[in-house]
Structures are given as structure tokens and as C-alpha cells.
Amino acid sequence: MTHPPLQFGPWALITGANSGIGAAFADELAARGYNIVLVGRQKTAIAQAARDLIQKHAIQTQEVIVDLSAPDFLRQISDQTSDLDIGLLVSNAGGDAMGALLRIELPKLKQMLRLNTATHLELTHHFGQLFEKRGGGGILLVSSTAGLQGTPFLGNYAGSKAYLINLGMALNYEMRGTGVNVTVLAPGPTKTPGLTDKPAIPLASLPAPQMKPGKVAQIGLKALAENRPFVIAGVMNQLLYFCGNLLGKTTGRNMWGLLLKGIIPKELNIR
Numbered sequence: 001m002t003h004p005p006l007q008f009g010p011w012a013l014i015t016g017a018n019s020g021i022g023a024a025f026a027d028e029l030a031a032r033g034y035n036i037v038l039v040g041r042q043k044t045a046i047a048q049a050a051r052d053l054i055q056k057h058a059i060q061t062q063e064v065i066v067d068l069s070a071p072d073f074l075r076q077i078s079d080q081t082s083d084l085d086i087g088l089l090v091s092n093a094g095g096d097a098m099g100a101l102l103r104i105e106l107p108k109l110k111q112m113l114r115l116n117t118a119t120h121l122e123l124t125h126h127f128g129q130l131f132e133k134r135g136g137g138g139i140l141l142v143s144s145t146a147g148l149q150g151t152p153f154l155g156n157y158a159g160s161k162a163y164l165i166n167l168g169m170a171l172n173y174e175m176r177g178t179g180v181n182v183t184v185l186a187p188g189p190t191k192t193p194g195l196t197d198k199p200a201i202p203l204a205s206l207p208a209p210q211m212k213p214g215k216v217a218q219i220g221l222k223a224l225a226e227n228r229p230f231v232i233a234g235v236m237n238q239l240l241y242f243c244g245n246l247l248g249k250t251t252g253r254n255m256w257g258l259l260l261k262g263i264i265p266k267e268l269n270i271r
């Protein structure tokens with residue numbers, strides 16, 4: 001199979017590559033000819049995802065089984081990929097702990113905060129330096145539209161996703177002229193196991209359209225190719241953001257608060 005030259009190749013590393021948006025990135029990139037490093041916790045699921053990519057796209061893969069919230073995760077990734085010419089990082093894996101802040105155990109909140117912030121920071125720092133040295137590369141950080149306002153019952157998640165938006169946008173500016181592209185992608189509701197498979201709050205029941213993960217990945221990759229600092233996935237999510245800006249941050253927060261209050265289980269609310 002012949003492909004056009006790869007902008008960030010030959011290898012792309014994707015965290016959370018066996019499910020949802022991460023799996024969609026893996027499929028999109030493999031279809032373009034990238035070899036893929038699949039990073040995730042579940043050996044069997046990662047191995048199956050790798051086999052599917054090889055069969056469908058005739059590319060090479062490498063599997064790194066690691067808990068990204070563990071303190072030494074970066075050393076494990078670095079040790080197992082040091083012989084590969086990685087030119088693209090898709091820092092995608094994230095988690096949530098849903099409910100009113102005081103109803104969630106503090107260790108769970110802290111673990112999620114680490115996975116959604118410091119993990120992305122460490123990966124970005126490590127691969128950013130490598131890409132700077134090799135004279136080019138791409139960094140795609142997966143945030144969320146939840147990070148665009150204080151989203152009640154998802155406060156810690158929203159805060160962590162806001163961190164990613166500001167981190168990536170600042171880095172995009174700093175890396176100008178280095179050949180390293182940096183983009184933050186903010187998906188809204190997307191039909192993935194993370195959204196649909198029994199989360200603590202049934203977010204999939206909200207009256208909001210759910211995008212397909214493949215479409216979300218395509219939008220992120222297009223924005224990265226153009227070195228856009230920030231992109232919101234989909235016209236509907238962009239429209240909601242625009243309206244939220246017109247109405248003001250507090251009104252946007254109140255709107256989400258009302259929506260989520262309607263579906264949150266009693267035991268996860270304050271009263």
C-alpha cells in the first residue's frame with residue numbers, strides 16, 4: 001500500500017489507543033500509513049487493537065502496557081520506545097470521577113487529576129524535547145468542552161480539561177518556527193464506551209447530539225496538520241461555545257448545572 005508522505009511520521013504514539021476516541025485516532029493514523037505505539041492498561045484489549053490495525057492497514061505496531069497514573073509511567077514508555085522514530089504524540093487517555101465534589105473520595109479525585117493533567121504534562125515535555133531535537137513533530141492533546149466552563153458535578157474533570165487547553169495553547173505559541181505543531185482538541189459528547197458504558201452520571205441521556213469518534217479524530221488531525229492551537233469538535237459544540245460566550249460564564253455554568261442536576265443519581269448530589 002502506498003501513502004502520501006507523512007507529516008509527522010513514521011511512528012505515532014497514542015494513549016488510550018484501544019477504546020473510543022483513542023482507537024479512532026489509531027485507525028485514522030494507521031490508514032494514512034503511520035506505525036502506531038498503542039499505550040493502555042489492558043494487555044488483552046491493546047493486543048487485540050494492535051492485531052486489528054495490522055490486519056486492516058498493514059502497518060507496524062508496538063504495545064506499551066502501563067497505568068498512566070502510576071508515578072513511573074513515563075520511564076516505562078520511554079524505555080520501550082527509545083528505538084522508534086516517534087514524530088507524533090496523541091495524548092488522549094483521560095478519566096472522570098462524576099458527582100458533586102464532596103460526594104467523591106479525595107484519592108479518586110487526585111488520581112483522576114493526575115491522569116488528566118500531570119500525565120499529559122510529562123508526555124508533552126518528554127516528546128516535545130524529542131521533537132524539537134529531531135526538527136519536527138506533532139502533539140495533540142485531548143481536552144473536552146467540559147473544560148470551557150465550570151461544569152457542575154464534573155468540577156474536577158472540567159478544571160483538568162481547562163488546564164490542558166491553556167497548557168497546549170501556550171505551547172503552540174512557544175513552538176512556533178520549530179517545526180513542532182501543537183493542537184488542543186475539545187470534543188463534546190462523543191459515542192464511546194467512556195460515555196455510554198454506565199458512567200456514574202448517565203451523560204448519554206442528555207439531549208445533546210453525540211459525535212462519532214472517527215469524525216472527532218479527523219477534526220483533531222486536520223487542526224494539527226494546520227497547527228491550529230485549539231479546535232472544538234463539531235459545529236453544534238462550537239455553536240454552544242459561542243452562545244455560552246454571549247451569555248457569560250455564569251449562565252453557561254448554570255445551564256450545564258440544570259441539565260446535569262436532572263440526571264445525577266441522588267447519592268451523588270449534595271441534597
Ligand SMILES: NC(=O)c1ccc[n+]([C@@H]2O[C@H](COP(=O)([O-])OP(=O)(O)OC[C@H]3O[C@@H](n4cnc5c(N)ncnc54)[C@H](OP(=O)(O)O)[C@@H]3O)[C@@H](O)[C@H]2O)c1
Pocket residue numbers: 015016017018019020021022039040041042045066067068069092093094095115142143144145186187188189190191192193194195
Ligand atoms: N466520550 C466523550 O464524550 C468525550 C467528550 C470529551 C472529551 N473526551 C475525552 O476524550 C478522551 C478519550 O475518551 P473516550 O470517551 O474515548 O474514553 P474511553 O472510551 O473510556 O477510552 C479511554 C481510554 O483511555 C485509557 N485509560 C484510561 N485511564 C488510563 C490509565 N490510567 N492508564 C492507561 N490508560 C488509561 C483506557 O484504557 P482502559 O481500557 O485500561 O481503561 C481507554 O483505552 C478522554 O481524555 C476524555 O476525557 C471524551
